[in-house]
Amino acid sequence: MTVEINIESLRAQFPILHQQVNGRPLVYLDNAATTQKPLAVIQSLDNYYRSYNANIHRGAHHLAHIATEAFELTRKKIHALVNSKYEHEIIFTAGTTDSINLVAQTWGRKNLKAGDEILLSVLEHHSNIVPWQLIAEEKGAVIKVIPITESGEWDMAQIDSLLTDRTKLVAVNHVSNALGTINPIKKLIDAAHAKGAVVLIDGAQAISHLEVDVQALDCDFYCFSGHKMYGPTGTGILYGKESILNDMPPYRGGGEMIKTVTFEKTTYNELPHKFEAGTPNIGDFIALGAAVDFMNDLGLSSMRSHEDELLRIATDSLSEIDGIRFYGTASHKTGVISFGIKDFHPYDIGTLLDKQGVAVRTGHHCTQPLWDWYGVQGSVRASFAVYNTEEEVHHFIKALHKCVQLLG
Amino acid sequence: MTIEERQQEIISEFQMFTDWMEKYEYIIELGKDLPLIDAQYKVDDNLIRGCQSRVWLHAEMADGKINFTADSDAIITKGLVALVVRVLSHATPAAIAEADLFFVKEIGLNEHLSPTRSNGLASMIKQMKIYALAFASRQL
Numbered sequence: 294m295t296v297e298i299n300i301e302s303l304r305a306q307f308p309i310l311h312q313q314v315n316g317r318p319l320v321y322l323d324n325a326a327t328t329q330k331p332l333a334v335i336q337s338l339d340n341y342y343r344s345y346n347a348n349i350h351r352g353a354h355h356l357a358h359i360a361t362e363a364f365e366l367t368r369k370k371i372h373a374l375v376n377s378k379y380e381h382e383i384i385f386t387a388g389t390t391d392s393i394n395l396v397a398q399t400w401g402r403k404n405l406k407a408g409d410e411i412l413l414s415v416l417e418h419h420s421n422i423v424p425w426q427l428i429a430e431e432k433g434a435v436i437k438v439i440p441i442t443e444s445g446e447w448d449m450a451q452i453d454s455l456l457t458d459r460t461k462l463v464a465v466n467h468v469s470n471a472l473g474t475i476n477p478i479k480k481l482i483d484a485a486h487a488k489g490a491v492v493l494i495d496g497a498q499a500i501s502h503l504e505v506d507v508q509a510l511d512c513d514f515y516c517f518s519g520h521k522m523y524g525p526t527g528t529g530i531l532y533g534k535e536s537i538l539n540d541m542p543p544y545r546g547g548g549e550m551i552k553t554v555t556f557e558k559t560t561y562n563e564l565p566h567k568f569e570a571g572t573p574n575i576g577d578f579i580a581l582g583a584a585v586d587f588m589n590d591l592g593l594s595s596m597r598s599h600e601d602e603l604l605r606i607a608t609d610s611l612s613e614i615d616g617i618r619f620y621g622t623a624s625h626k627t628g629v630i631s632f633g634i635k636d637f638h639p640y641d642i643g644t645l646l647d648k649q650g651v652a653v654r655t656g657h658h659c660t661q662p663l664w665d666w667y668g669v670q671g672s673v674r675a676s677f678a679v680y681n682t683e684e685e686v687h688h689f690i691k692a693l694h695k696c697v698q699l700l701g
Numbered sequence: 702m703t704i705e706e707r708q709q710e711i712i713s714e715f716q717m718f719t720d721w722m723e724k725y726e727y728i729i730e731l732g733k734d735l736p737l738i739d740a741q742y743k744v745d746d747n748l749i750r751g752c753q754s755r756v757w758l759h760a761e762m763a764d765g766k767i768n769f770t771a772d773s774d775a776i777i778t779k780g781l782v783a784l785v786v787r788v789l790s791h792a793t794p795a796a797i798a799e800a801d802l803f804f805v806k807e808i809g810l811n812e813h814l815s816p817t818r819s820n821g822l823a824s825m826i827k828q829m830k831i832y833a834l835a836f837a838s839r840q841l
Contacts, residue, residue: 454823641777670755699726
């Protein structure tokens with residue numbers, strides 16, 4: 294159900310938004326990099342350290358029980374959020390990057406052989422390129438890349454020829470961080486499965502904007518980060534299908550991930566603990582649960598419709614700027630606008646916007662192959678979250694006009 | 702003029718500006734005005750890669766002093782580069798190696814020197830000092 298967001302009461306939950314930067318009210322439009330945190334998340338973290346900090350799973354005392362329960366409650370909430378079949382298919386990691394590296398170093402190390410193919414796309418973040426290059430180099434596997442069209446969408450006509458009997462893994466993002474394109478992952482997952490390939494989805498940019506149902510998608514892995522969904526940094530999720538996770542060797546060795554240890558032979562713990570060596574990031578994962586509640590209370594469809602409206606207003610106003618070039622004009626996009634103006638360097642625009650209190654991202658956004666494809670150094674990227682307002686969009690556009698005037 | 706005097710000169714120039722816009726207008730003008738580097742030196746070997754903007758730096762020794770020429774693809778970085786070149790160029794290797802660029806902070810542009818700005822400026826200054834040390838060791 295989509296309901297109108299009460300923006301005033303919502304913004305009251307984000308203390309960080311109410312400040313001046315360079316003498317102007319902060320307009321935070323770098324949400325694709327990281328979202329700000331609501332009071333519920335901050336208080337949850339504070340409450341954990343004040344009231345029940347303890348190491349989990351092992352302790353036989355009161356605080357350890359409460360902490361373990363709160364920590365595992367977040368797993369339940371994530372399990373419900375992405376509709377995984379089992380709770381133990383939700384592995385806690387340090388972030389999306391960590392999740393992808395885990396799969397590359399365990400599943401990849403066990404299953405990839407010389408001549409096998411890994412299929413990526415031009416839209417990938419470096420975090421979904423480099424881990425595959427590392428393992429591909431070690432195993433002699435080959436990386437292939439789905440090209441894009443001018444609008445910043447996968448060239449689906451190429452999929453059939455790119456997926457071959459040698460394709461062992463497809464790793465792509467759900468939503469492009471640089472352009473905001475929502476990719477047709479279901480089609481690709483089905484096509485990849487028809488060839489017997491395993492599919493990993495980088496959902497870092499999707500999780501706070503789109504409904505994700507891993508069973509309906511039928512993806513083999515789905516990764517995302519807590520800090521891009523109103524939760525703390527240092528929290529990441531790896532969803533994997535039970536059978537595949539069970540078949541994978543452990544990643545890091547240490548406490549928590551073992552069943553029995555002798556110097557001759559160690560047996561490993563069951564899912565999800567097999568992949569969670571050492572003391573986890575307890576407090577942050579507990580607070581991540583509060584972030585899931587925050588999103589559930591608002592409702593993803595309401596959040597999405599608010600962000601879509603901001604995207605529409607911003608795109609319309611930006612279109613009127615002389616010499617603007619949009620990167621990523623797909624009809625299905627999240628609230629991300631990537632653009633350049635004339636031959637102005639993105640860094641210059643970003644610096645002058647910052648002077649006016651507007652925070653955007655400039656540069657290559659960790660997607661250098663994408664900008665090589667466009668033949669430019671990078672872009673200016675404004676990305677919206679649920680707490681952004683129409684007034685802020687107008688402020689951003691006004692500040693941008695000032696940049697053009699100064700640089701022109 | 703010594704490096705110290707040049708810095709004082711820039712500081713008094715910037716005292717005329719009453720707000721950030723005037724300051725940046727001036728920096729942008731500096732960036733636009735100067736053909737900073739000879740095309741033959743604007744090559745990858747002389748490239749200092751920032752995460753965002755790029756800087757090219759060339760150093761030459763004449764009459765015991767180092768002359769720097771430099772360029773950037775971002776106009777604000779180029780304006781800042783122009784200021785640093787103005788301060789450090791035509792000075793002895795020893796003076797450059799020892800120089801403390803206090804003017805950047807004094808004119809309120811310190812943020813551009815922090816490594817997080819990734820504009821290549823901090824790396825450029827480091828590279829200038831490396832050139833100074835290299836030229837100084839050749840003089841011995």
